[in-house]
Amino acid sequence: KQEVTQIPAALSVPEGENLVLNCSFTDSAIYNLQWFRQDPGKGLTSLLLIQSSQREQTSGRLNASLDKSSGRSTLYIAASQPGDSATYLCAGGGDYKLSFGAGTTVTVRA
Amino acid sequence: GAVVSQHPSRVICKSGTSVKIECRSLDFQATTMFWYRQFPKQSLMLMATSNEGSKATYEQGVEKDKFLINHASLTLSTLTVTSAHPEDSSFYICSATSPGTGGTEAFFGQGTRLTVV
Numbered sequence: 001k002q003e004v005t006q007i008p009a010a011l012s013v014p015e016g017e018n019l020v021l022n023c024s025f026t027d028s029a030i031y032n033l034q035w036f037r038q039d040p041g042k043g044l045t046s047l048l049l050i051q052s053s054q055r056e057q058t059s060g061r062l063n064a065s066l067d068k069s070s071g072r073s074t075l076y077i078a079a080s081q082p083g084d085s086a087t088y089l090c091a092g093g094g095d096y097k098l099s100f101g102a103g104t105t106v107t108v109r110a
Numbered sequence: 111g112a113v114v115s116q117h118p119s120r121v122i123c124k125s126g127t128s129v130k131i132e133c134r135s136l137d138f139q140a141t142t143m144f145w146y147r148q149f150p151k152q153s154l155m156l157m158a159t160s161n162e163g164s165k166a167t168y169e170q171g172v173e174k175d176k177f178l179i180n181h182a183s184l185t186l187s188t189l190t191v192t193s194a195h196p197e198d199s200s201f202y203i204c205s206a207t208s209p210g211t212g213g214t215e216a217f218f219g220q221g222t223r224l225t226v227v
Contacts, residue, residue: 034215041223042220043203043220046217089153093214097156098216100154
């Protein structure tokens with residue numbers, strides 16, 4: 001069974017600073033790795049999807065990398081803004097099922 | 111991206127009653143949908159996989175007679191919490207995968223906050 005861990009659990013940074021969120025998974029036979037954003041009391045918004053054959057994906061200020069051999073994925077958010085404050089979840093997929101990490105709650109201070 | 115709509119977003123019910131939650135894929139067909147539960151400050155836990163036209167597959171520890179899943183069409187799956195009790199209070203969220211976005215990407219509904227009083 002895929003186990004996903006996210007470190008740190010919470011992060012507070014001043015506006016403008018770059019964010020680095022870490023995700024590790026136990027099963028390297030991962031189908032894909034997906035990063036989500038969740039605002040309090042809301043559903044999940046898909047941010048980036050990395051297929052197992054890919055090493056990274058980029059969308060605007062967001063960049064996510066995937067290293068299957070080490071079982072790690074990293075989400076980078078450049079030049080953080082207060083609107084980036086949310087919980088970020090990573091999830092590893094095996095057979096279309098997703099195993100989620102507990103998330104990193106980010107607070108960007110204005 | 112693909113859109114998944116979940117309804118209702120919030121529901122409060124009395125203990126012992128049943129509650130139905132709907133999950134719809136709005137602009138694509140989903141032969142498979144997934145139901146998750148999320149307790150406060152915890153991550154999402156998969157409850158069951160909903161398969162169109164066949165029985166749902168439940169994860170270990172999830173009572174299939176309590177959480178009834180029906181996936182009668184390619185765009186709609188429903189989760190019914192039967193004889194709800196306060197311990198069933200949680201955030202329930204569905205997802206569906208869409209293969210038309212460069213890969214198999216999961217899209218989530220807005221979630222349903224269930225409070226059983």
